[in-house]
Amino acid sequence: MAGREFFNTETSILNTKNLQAGFFIGGKFYPAIEDINIEIKPGKVVCVVGESGSGKSVTALSIMSLLPKENGSIQEGEILFEGRNLVDLSQDDMNEIRGKDIGMIFQEPMTSLNPVFTIGFQVQEVLLNHLSISKSEARERSIQLLRQVGISRPEEIVDEYPHQLSGGMRQRVMIAMAIANNPKLLIADEPTTALDVTIQAQILELIKEIQKKMNMAVMLITHDLGVVAEMADEIIVMYAGQIVEQSDTYSIFYNPKHPYLKLLLQSIPRLDENRERLDSIKGIVPSLTNIDRTGCRFTDRCPEAKDECRQISPQLAELGGGHKVRCLLYKESYPTEKAVTNR
Amino acid sequence: MRQTKDDILLEINNLKMYYPIRAGFFQRKVGDVKAVDDISLQLKYGETLGLVGESGCGKSSAGKTILRLQNPTEGEIIFQGKDITKVKGNELRQIRREMQMVFQDPYASLNPKMMVGDIISEPIRNYTGQKSKDLKDEVMELLEKVGLTSDTYYKYPHEFSGGQRQRVGIARALALRPKLIIADEPVSALDVSVQSQVLNLLEDLQEEFNLTYLFIAHNLSVVKHVSDRIGVMYLGRIVELTDKNSLYEEPLHPYTQALLSAIPIPDPKKRKERIVLEGDVPSPANPPLGCAFHPRCKHALPECKEVRPLMKEVKPGHQVACHLY
Numbered sequence: 001m002a003g004r005e006f007f008n009t010e011t012s013i014l015n016t017k018n019l020q021a022g023f024f025i026g027g028k029f030y031p032a033i034e035d036i037n038i039e040i041k042p043g044k045v046v047c048v049v050g051e052s053g054s055g056k057s058v059t060a061l062s063i064m065s066l067l068p069k070e071n072g073s074i075q076e077g078e079i080l081f082e083g084r085n086l087v088d089l090s091q092d093d094m095n096e097i098r099g100k101d102i103g104m105i106f107q108e109p110m111t112s113l114n115p116v117f118t119i120g121f122q123v124q125e126v127l128l129n130h131l132s133i134s135k136s137e138a139r140e141r142s143i144q145l146l147r148q149v150g151i152s153r154p155e156e157i158v159d160e161y162p163h164q165l166s167g168g169m170r171q172r173v174m175i176a177m178a179i180a181n182n183p184k185l186l187i188a189d190e191p192t193t194a195l196d197v198t199i200q201a202q203i204l205e206l207i208k209e210i211q212k213k214m215n216m217a218v219m220l221i222t223h224d225l226g227v228v229a230e231m232a233d234e235i236i237v238m239y240a241g242q243i244v245e246q247s248d249t250y251s252i253f254y255n256p257k258h259p260y261l262k263l264l265l266q267s268i269p270r271l272d273e274n275r276e277r278l279d280s281i282k283g284i285v286p287s288l289t290n291i292d293r294t295g296c297r298f299t300d301r302c303p304e305a306k307d308e309c310r311q312i313s314p315q316l317a318e319l320g321g322g323h324k325v326r327c328l329l330y331k332e333s334y335p336t337e338k339a340v341t342n343r
Numbered sequence: 344m345r346q347t348k349d350d351i352l353l354e355i356n357n358l359k360m361y362y363p364i365r366a367g368f369f370q371r372k373v374g375d376v377k378a379v380d381d382i383s384l385q386l387k388y389g390e391t392l393g394l395v396g397e398s399g400c401g402k403s404s405a406g407k408t409i410l411r412l413q414n415p416t417e418g419e420i421i422f423q424g425k426d427i428t429k430v431k432g433n434e435l436r437q438i439r440r441e442m443q444m445v446f447q448d449p450y451a452s453l454n455p456k457m458m459v460g461d462i463i464s465e466p467i468r469n470y471t472g473q474k475s476k477d478l479k480d481e482v483m484e485l486l487e488k489v490g491l492t493s494d495t496y497y498k499y500p501h502e503f504s505g506g507q508r509q510r511v512g513i514a515r516a517l518a519l520r521p522k523l524i525i526a527d528e529p530v531s532a533l534d535v536s537v538q539s540q541v542l543n544l545l546e547d548l549q550e551e552f553n554l555t556y557l558f559i560a561h562n563l564s565v566v567k568h569v570s571d572r573i574g575v576m577y578l579g580r581i582v583e584l585t586d587k588n589s590l591y592e593e594p595l596h597p598y599t600q601a602l603l604s605a606i607p608i609p610d611p612k613k614r615k616e617r618i619v620l621e622g623d624v625p626s627p628a629n630p631p632l633g634c635a636f637h638p639r640c641k642h643a644l645p646e647c648k649e650v651r652p653l654m655k656e657v658k659p660g661h662q663v664a665c666h667l668y
Contacts, residue, residue, distance in 0.1 A: 051534040166623045196397035196561070198620045201605035205619055223535060226564075226607030230614055249611045265609065267539035269568035271591065272608050277546070278539035278568065284504040285534055301536075 013184050013217045014040040014063070019077035021062040023288070030288050031075065032058040033241045035316065038219075040185065045211060045218040047228045050238035053285045056221045059238075060189050063219075064104060065094050082184070100130040103178030107190035109170035113162040119146070119173055120158030126180045145176040150206060168199035172206070179210055186211070189221045204230060225268060229253060237261050240286055240297040243316055247323040257325040259304050296328060304329060352555050353386040353409070353523060358418035360401070360408045364628060376628045378404035380579035381418075383654065386523070391549065391556040393570030393587070395563055395602075399624055401579040402559045406525045409557065410442055411435060423522070440470055443516035447528035449508035453500040459486075459511055460496035466518045482518075488551075489514045490544060506537035510544065517548065525557045530565060542569060563606055567591060575599050578635040579627055581654065585661040595663040598636045634666065642667055 016038045022031035033055040040046045050056045061067050062074055065086060079086040081102070086094065098104075106112045114122060123142035127133065133141070139158065146154035149172040162170055171191065178186055188207065192200040204227065211218050220231055228235055228249075235252040237245040237260070245258045256262045266279035283301040291297055295310040302309065309328055317332035318324045327333055360379035363372045378401040386392050394402045408415050411427060420428050427438050443466075446452035453462055463485055464478040483493035489510040500508055509529060516524055526545070530538040546569065548554060560566050566573055567587050574584040575596065583596040594600045604617040620639050625631055631638055637647040644666055652664045 051536060168623060196624075197563070197605045198397065198601060199623070200607075201617055201619050204607070205617075224607065225535075225609035229609045229611045230607045232611075253609065253611050264536060268535060268609060269539070269542070269564045270609065271564045271567060271603070271606055272610065272613065274588075275568065278543055280539035280543055281536040282540075284506060284537060 012039045012041050013082060014038065014219070015078075015080040016059075016063065017078040017080065019059070019062060019074070019079060021058055021067060021072070021074040023068075024071040024073070025289060029073075029075070030291075031241060032288055033062065033238075035242060036077070037243070037316070038236060040217045040219055042184065042217050043211075043215045044233045045220060045231050046234045046236065047232035048219065048221045048236045048238060049223065049225065049228050051223055051285050053240070053287060054238040055241040056238050057189055058241075060104075060187050060219065060221055063187065064098060064102065065089070065091075096130075099126050099177075099183075100181045101184050103181070103183035103186045105171070105174050105178050105186070105188040105191045107193050109167055109174050109194065110162070112174055113170060115162050118159055118161055119165070123158070123173070123177050123180060126177050130181050142176070142180075145180055146173070148210075149173070149176045149179075150202070151176075166199075167195055168202060171195060171199075171203055175203070175206060175210070179214065179216075182214060183216065185217045185219065187219045187221075190223070191220070192227065193222070193224070200227075207231070225265065240291050241288075242297065242326060243324075244298070244326045245324065246316070247321075251321070251323050255323070257319065257323065257330065258298075258327045259302050259329070260298050263303075296326075350388050351385050352388050352423060353557075354419075354421040355382060355384050355409065356419040356421070358382050358405070358408060358420065359416040360404050360413065361416040374628055377401075377579045377630060378627055379408060379415075380627075380630070382574075382576075382579075382581045384574055384581065384584060386555055386557060388522075388555055389549070389553055390571045391558055391569055393566035393573040394557065394559045394576060395561065395566045395573060396576035397561060397602075397624060399578075399627060400576040401627065402561075402576050403527050404579075405576070406444070406527050406557060406559050410439070410444060410525055436470075440519045441521050442523040442525065443519065443521040445509075445512050445516050445524060445526040445529045448532055449505050449512055450500075450532070452512055453508055455500050457499070458496070459498050459500065459503075462500075462511060463515045463518055466515060470519065482514075485514045485517060488517070488548070490540075504537070505533050506540055509533060509541050513541075513544065513548070517552065520552065521554070523555045523557065525559070527559045528561070529558075531560060531562060538565070545569065563602065575602065578624065578630050580635060580664065582636065582665070583661075583663045584654070585658075585663075589658070589661050593661075595657065595661065595668060596636075596665050597640050597642050597667070601639075634664075 016036050019036040020031050020034045022029055036059055048056045063079055074087055120139060120142055123145060124138040127138045127141055143154045143158055146157055151157055151172055192203050222228060232249045234248055236243055239260050245261050256265055263279060263281045267281060269278060281301050295312060296314050299305045299309045312328060314326045314328045314333040315335050316324050316326040319330060319332055358379055359381055361375035361377050364374040364376060366373045396402045407413055409420055419426055460482050461475055463482045464475050467478055483496055486493050486495055491510055530541050558569055570587050572586050573590050574581045577598050583599045594603055601618040601620045622639055633649045634647040634652050637643040647666050652666050654662045654664045656662050657668045
């Protein structure tokens with residue numbers, strides 16, 4: 001087992017280990033994510049799915065070490081990026097990695113671009129920060145990048161301001177900035193949520209195309225199971241700050257194990273079938289300050305809950321074939337001594 | 344009068360809603376944003392008509408204009424056989440009893456300083472002059488109808504989750520027992536696992552109160568689930584209007600085809616070749632001549648650039664505005 005783990009760290013580009021991060025609210029620490037183990041290999045697309053409050057964005061922010069300084073902090077665990085632990089790095093070292101080895105795209109292309117600088121300036125900034133090239137070279141390169149992400153007349157767009165572009169175009173600019181330095185890992189947090197479906201289709205195609213061409217690893221965060229089915233090689237399902245299920249795309253959609261995932265798949269209206277009535281999940285997603293941390297966090301909403309679900313906290317356990325689940329319906333999920341000491 | 348399924352509750356003829364663009368010192372009118380540009384449709388008693396389209400296509404403007412929250416530039420709105428396009432004052436007030444709205448953002452559409460009980464009874468108090476305390480039983484019954492407990496009567500909006508707030512919004516819309524409910528993106532602000540609860544509720548209430556819905560949304564999967572018939576809008580115009588199954592099985596308009604193919608389906612076996620549209624939606628202040636979709640259309644004919652296509656019935660019950668047919 002130890003040998004295999006070692007092997008994994010070597011080939012994977014990103015590997016988080018027992019990551020726990022959260023926020024101080026009123027002097028008390030509330031973990032927003034707990035026990036997060038994610039491994040991403042080069043050239044693979046890993047999708048993190050979950051509803052609002054599930055901790056998917058906090059996971060991404062922790063990896064980039066972009067949690068708000070005032071009250072956010074990583075309490076436990078390691079983030080190994082190419083074998084280096086990002087948790088221990090200084091902000092300066094982190095600045096080296098961010099935008100160079102790890103690129104990111106955020107949800108809101110409107111708020112992620114600075115309205116008072118030209119598009120060209122902002123793309124060049126990414127290049128000039130990490131490469132020793134002249135300004136004119138950077139300008140040339142940024143025009144190339146804009147062309148690469150499918151912006152027509154990039155020679156003119158470089159001198160325009162963000163407000164002159166549509167939402168889809170702005171998101172293309174964000175992608176151009178994210179891939180400017182050929183990153184090894186791209187983290188995309190809800191990259192298409194603010195866009196219309198026809199524009200979403202364009203952007204997803206673009207991300208796929210670039211990912212293939214550059215053999216980049218992608219961590220895609222979304223709540224849209226449709227997007228996930230299109231893009232993912234591997235899927236991580238999060239609920240209330242924990243990973244509840246993890247497997248390859250086919251197993252997640254055709255052989256879901258966790259009652260939450262099963263219900264979620266049943267409760268979305270689908271274009272390709274006619275359903276008389278949607279199944280629904282009762283109750284609501286618990287908020288950060290009122291998650292019940294003993295037992296399984298889905299108990300109150302779960303139709304298959306047993307009494308012991310309230311007392312025993314299930315472990316994320318492998319059922320075979322790389323399919324992992326955190327649910328007491330599966331005997332593997334009962335905490336063992338090994339699991340308890342596994343940190 | 345008992346209505347049958349074939350009676351028409353709402354009829355819209357050539358409705359236009361233009362917003363003036365003003366500029367300069369004298370605020371002279373320099374143009375129009377053609378938010379709704381000549382749409383016609385009919386709603387039968389008890390049916391759900393979905394209006395879908397991307398942002399800026401005029402679907403919300405259409406909804407607001409039908410409710411007469413703004414005055415249409417041109418066209419007719421006939422509600423229960425009566426032309427309400429020009430009615431004013433008390434007459435309009437009385438008509439509004441029959442048509443209510445459910446809004447998108449359950450956080451912004453409830454007054455944070457009012458108790459839920461008062462929010463829901465306000466429309467009734469408004470029309471009948473009754474006191475809140477006399478309406479308590481009625482309001483509590485409504486709360487239970489929308490799946491909330493009756494003790495929520497005394498709570499304030501901030502104490503609820505998004506899904507619960509949307510239930511309050513629905514209860515308020517139901518308070519006057521309207522015939523028509525215009526729901527503008529009622530589930531798009533909600534979490535996926537909560538969306539289905541609200542969609543199911545809307546369906547149950549439709550049956551119980553014999554409601555007619557105009558359901559406005561951008562999510563085609565949701566619209567398909569709730570609607571009987573669907574109108575697809577593009578740049579202020581309805582480009583295709585038919586029952587939901589023919590729309591999804593046999594979309595005729597190239598825009599509808601592209602829109603449908605753009606939607607990711609939650610099934611990895613159905614990863615598909617999609618029609619990826621070039622470019623963005625043009626500005627409704629300056630829509631292209633002829634067919635508004637022609638600059639992005641693969642099948643555009645020369646006449647598409649000049650002649651605006653009219654809605655035609657190309658198959659029974661299947662209308663499309665496209666020169667290809």
